[in-house]
Amino acid sequence: MRRLAVGIGAAALSLLLLALAGAAFGHSPRVLLEILVSGSIGSRFALEGTLLKSVPLLLTGLAVVIAFRAGVWNIGGEGQFIVGALAAYLTSRFGTTAALLAAAVAGALWASIASLLRVWRNAPEVLTTILLNFIAIHLLGYCVNGPLQEASGQYPQSDPVPQAAALPLLGGSSLHAGIVVALLVTLASWWLLYRTREGLRLRATGFNPSAAQYAGVDVNAQIARAMALSGAVAGLAGAIELLGVTHRLFERVAAGYGYAGIAVALLAQLHPIATIAAAAFFGALATGAGELQRSASISSSVATFGQAVVILVLILFGSMRAFAPGRDE
Amino acid sequence: MMLTLAHISKTFGATRAIDDVSLDLDRGQVTGIVGENGAGKTTLMRIIAGEIAPDTGNVQLDGRAALVHQHFMLVSNFTVAENLALVDATDPSRLFRTHRTLERRAEAIIGRSGIDLRGVARRVDELSVGERSKLELIKAIASDPDILILDEPTSVLTPNESSELFRVIQRLAAAGTAVLFISHKLREVLEVAPRIVVMRAGRIVADTTSQGMSAEDLATAMVGEHQAIASIVGVQNDENRATAERRSPSAERRIHPLRCEHISGERLDDVTFDVPSGQVVAILGVAGNGQVELASMLRGLEAPRSGAVLLDGKPATRRQLLGSGAVGHIPEDRTRDGIVAQMSIAENIALTSRTPLRHARGFAQRLIELYSIRAQNASQPAGLLSGGNQQKVVLARELDRRPAVIVAAEPTRGLDIAATRFVHEQLRLAAAAGSGILLMTSDLDEAFALASVMYVIYRGHLSDPLTPRDAAMQVGPLMAGVA
Ligand SMILES: Nc1ncnc2c1ncn2[C@@H]1O[C@H](COP(=O)(O)OP(=O)(O)OP(=O)(O)O)[C@@H](O)[C@H]1O
Ligand SMILES: [Mg+2]
Helix, strand or coil: CHHHHHHHHHHHHHHHHHHHHHHHCCCCHHHHHHHHHHHHHCCHHHHHHHHHHHHHHHHHHHHHHHHHHCCCCCCCHHHHHHHHHHHHHHHHHHCHHHHHHHHHHHHHHHHHHHHHHHHHHCCCHHHHHHHHHHHHHHHHHHHHHCCCCCCCCCCCECCCCCHHHCCCECCCCCCECHHHHHHHHHHHHHHHHHHCHHHHHHHHHHHCHHHHHHCCCCHHHHHHHHHHHHHHHHHHHHHHHHHHHHCCCECCCCCCHHHHHHHHHHHCCCCHHHHHHHHHHHHHHHHHHHHHHHHHCCCCCHHHHHHHHHHHHHHHCCCCCCCCCCCCC | CCEEEEEEEEEECCEEEEEEEEEEECCCCEEEEEECCCCCHHHHHHHHCCCCCCCEEEEEECCCEEEECCCCCCCCCCEHHHHHHHHCCCCCCCCCCCHHHHHHHHHHHHHHHCCCCCCCCCEHHHCCHHHHHHHHHHHHHHCCCCEEEEECHHHHCCHHHHHHHHHHHHHHHHCCCEEEEECCCHHHHHHHCCEEEEEECCEEEEEEECCCCCHHHHHHHHHCHHHHHHHHHHHHHHHHHHHHHHHCCCHHHHCCCEEEEEEECCCCCCEEEEECCCCEEEEECCCCCCHHHHHHHHCCCCCCCEEEEEECCEECCHHHHHHCCCEEEECCCHHHHHCCCCCEHHHHHHCCCCCCHHHHHHHHHHHHHHCCCCCCCCCCEHHHCCHHHHHHHHHHHHHHCCCCEEEEECCCCCCCHHHHHHHHHHHHHHHHCCCEEEEEECCHHHHHHHCCEEEEEECCEECCCECHHHHHHHHHHHHHCCC
């Protein structure tokens, strides 16, 4: 209950701070908030935009939740998202399912490089996953400027994926079936973390690795599995974004979703179900910020500003000690 | 009066930890506090030290209190000197100290405390538990308190170290410090404290001088008349059964579930021993003689430099030791290696049990009753239990599932008398059911109560196996390394 209050408080406070910051630059805070709200949930169009942005955020957020629960900082969501999108693109001619699976595997493998580096060289994931992001970004850059560039050779982007591989749209809207996949993955993550022995051991590893060892958990293997799973979920996010929204690869296809996942996970206080709400909040913020840019000429990077503020507010509430005692189901 | 507690109460959720307690304390007085696990001793001490506030009642303290916790509160990747620098009140500037200065100051602080601790440049995680607890004590004394509160300080000390501690206590008391001393070792309390306060279920049920009291009197006061008789009868049964079991080795007890052959490591030197099924084998020794490394090798966390660990006669892989469930561990350091404080009792137990997770709560509830763990319910975070009750959670978890081998390091440290007796009984039953039990302990009474074979470990070296009869003569000198 307390955690719920903290989450809602942090979200509300960050909106308030955003509005006040706007006031400092001579905008009316009320008008700002109105535009944010109407631009994110005020119309059917806005709402669809919010939901579309929430889907990748939900998955990258979950990826962070899973790894953090095992005590690992997976900052590599961005890179795993990208290799997921790449793998999905390359396998898209075999159909949607194949592309989604390939993306999950690619994300898992990419994240596992960090695990290997830790086992071999004791390199901390918090560093290696970031570095792997840069490699993934440049790999993608090379692909869309080279081997995967569109046939016309005009822009640094790929050709669209085959129509058959694209995710089906839901009943006359711009929403795609990826939203269902993302929700299913969320439920599955919750079930895994709180209803299976694997999840129990994963969380024990995150809380107290040495006690976990004495209870018979192979901590290194446990962390490696959590990283792989986390990478798989982030990779899936990349595939869903590609097959549902962009249909093409281009350099900014990940659009910071990987990093935003960290803010999502923290706002959700590492709870998989709460991640849905946190992703929706940041999805709305990003969509509303787009509207701010259009109608008030305020840079849409206020959305990033909002993410930063949420993290700072959470630190203020002291709940970054996400592993503090307390029931967490 | 330097300390007056008036009608103090404190509840945590549904637990009434302290229930209308009043207490006065004079300068220079040494007072023993005894009571069962979960009686409220630690909570009361934390209230006196100002760590937590009572719900109702009044604390009047004339001076400063220093509390030495039941669990270590040291910065483990700091050196001894650095840990002491953190509390060094006499250091005027605290800025820009070289290691050398820190170490000199640390040595001075240690000298003043009258406690023997050498090697201030060592990191805390290299210290033995005994040394760590001395460091805690030195830290507390360094702050020059008016009341010194010691929460189970002797549970990790050797008899010699304990006597050293008692001398320090007497000296401080003579200089006017009031000392509060918690322990489950009643004889020791009687020896050091002229006044004894007995707690039961959050209340003070007796407040007497130790003159003319016996350990039995105290034990009775702790649990109440009714239960005391039952538990004394229990002891006799225990002893009969233990001897009976030791004399009837059945055929299947020829199996050797655990054996170590010539294992060496950082601290271990050519260690060979054998744990037959159905028996308790004790490795007796003062903390810091290689037991920690041995336990970690038996868990599969470290590989021996040479030699082999055998399960059922075959060299065991890391995976078999760690993940197969064949070996159950009761680790020495329960807060670090035993429980996951943030997870519930049920989840802690489910970590090693084979019960389906759906039934984890009900299963844990059963163990809570069986082991009389004082908890609100199975969903309570294990970290909120009293020290002894945390230990019981680990014990219940590992003993109940009856693994082929149980490695128990100081299994009854911090447990009250009834719980200790109960755990001994459970270890015997586990042996009777065919488990091989390796008991690592520094407690002679415990080794003699349980083991049919004993080894003494000293500086990583194991003695020849001793029968209890031989051991009676030889362990003392062997443990001190003079034999
Ligand atoms: N922070 C807390 N939250 C909830 N319950 C608590 C907390 N601290 C103590 N308790 C409960 O209060 C009771 C008294 O605990 P306390 O630690 O004072 O016992 P104790 O006498 O020191 O026992 P032990 O001999 O095992 O150390 C226990 O039932 C314990 O579970
Ligand atoms: Mg206590």
